[in-house]
Amino acid sequence: MTLPAGLTQRPLTLADAAAVAAIMAAEELRDTGEAGIEEADLVADWQRPSFDITDRTVGVLDGDRLVAYAELAGQDRAAAAVDPAHHGRGIGTHLAGWLQERARAAGSGVVGMPVPQGSPGDRLLEALGFRVRWTSWVLALPAGKVIEPQPMPDGYRLREATGADHRAAWTVIEDAFLEWSVRERQPFADFAAQVLGRPGFAPWNLRVAVGPDGEVVGAVVVFLAGELGYVDKVAVHRDRRGLGLARALLADAFAQARAHGATRSELSTDSRTGALGLYERVGMEVTSVWLNRAIDVAG
Template structure:
């Protein structure tokens, strides 16, 4: 496939001699993950994003992989990519072996052009603080919107038991619970996130449609028969990642979120996790909550964006 095969899809001008570009397909997910992992190892010391993360994002029904991506190749080897995941959200990575060649600048121009064509007035992405991508984006005029952190519950760390108040109980979600879980999580996240509501089908692609999903990955907090909280946790090798945790506003301030976290960590350890992670940022104001249950910052990220 090349850009000409996808209507309205521009190629990538400005590449160094010998490199080519083309739209990506689902068959490229593994190669894309390899590039992301190589850059994360260089920036963070280990890879955090998984192949399942890439697949879950690309399989959203609303998403067109070929129309929304560009890959840079050195011969048959993918060495960089860009992905306009939403009209104002992009992801990019350049293999460290190819840093300093102007590829990141070419990808930034491509992302801005695609975002503008999608009707967005701003586009941004999240990168490790102080990384090569962070420095490049600063040079290109991208401004910091917020700071984010990955927090880790270190291997072997003991978490103090947090019993639920009387009347509350946790259980695995069933298929019949999916729409209610989506509603509660999206309502909670949209209190502080400036984006459109994620369609149920797209949410499902990232949660119960994620490769390897098991029922214990989606936990519901009930007050009697009333759904008041949701936790989404999954395994990535020997690590567990709490991707989403939400409590309904009228039940906050009762110590429920710490108890939900302890439950998620415990379930993950029962399924082989040695470490547990989650992410938060300055918009949510929840870092202190996570540190109180023993989590520590493992990496710091900045979300940068530019006006189009």
């Protein structure tokens, strides 16, 4: 795991978020034709109370310019990117090794990361012995396409979340995601940092479905990135499914994004959720396919 000659490395800080976002965007643009990452996404993730940015990140520099990065974002969840202008120098191989060492030190038996299917990163990880854990899809609502509002069941309504709803929204989202995601429950403080504390957060970014008794039974998180409305999370309580609430939340989120300046809308899902068909039925189209590649690291 030797760093290529002429390069140095150091832990990252929040001040590096813009440079890292630019590297990630350059790779995404080259691999998929579009870039969806924003500096605010990184700041929101890195400011989580549970995340030690000094211990869990590394930046690779050529002189004083950041040209690559990697982070162990969770127990077995990682991300990395290399400026396309610096591909072929062995940086990606170095970062893959660094991530395996950090995951092993953190007590994880496996570490994985998403890469666009067929991209240089995908081919590199496959050559290094990383297997496919699951497939993810980015879907977009075509320009001019509108998801017709879903009628709400009697007594149910959609609205902005208030401060009193925040913990209930977190609970609904975590309960739903933990049905298929093998991980520890995310602390509320981390949810608050990623959503409520995300730079530029506005109340309309967190919407809830409320039942006849006033209970929060569904939630959706939607952000605006330039002219892109991105649905980050959507969830409905298990015992309220089949009522059309997920589709109602989705249509509402896209409408809210349009009302705030979005000209197109996007989200992602993966093969663990079984939700791909739902999004295709409302008119969304797959724009890119990603693979989560992982490798065992137990010592």
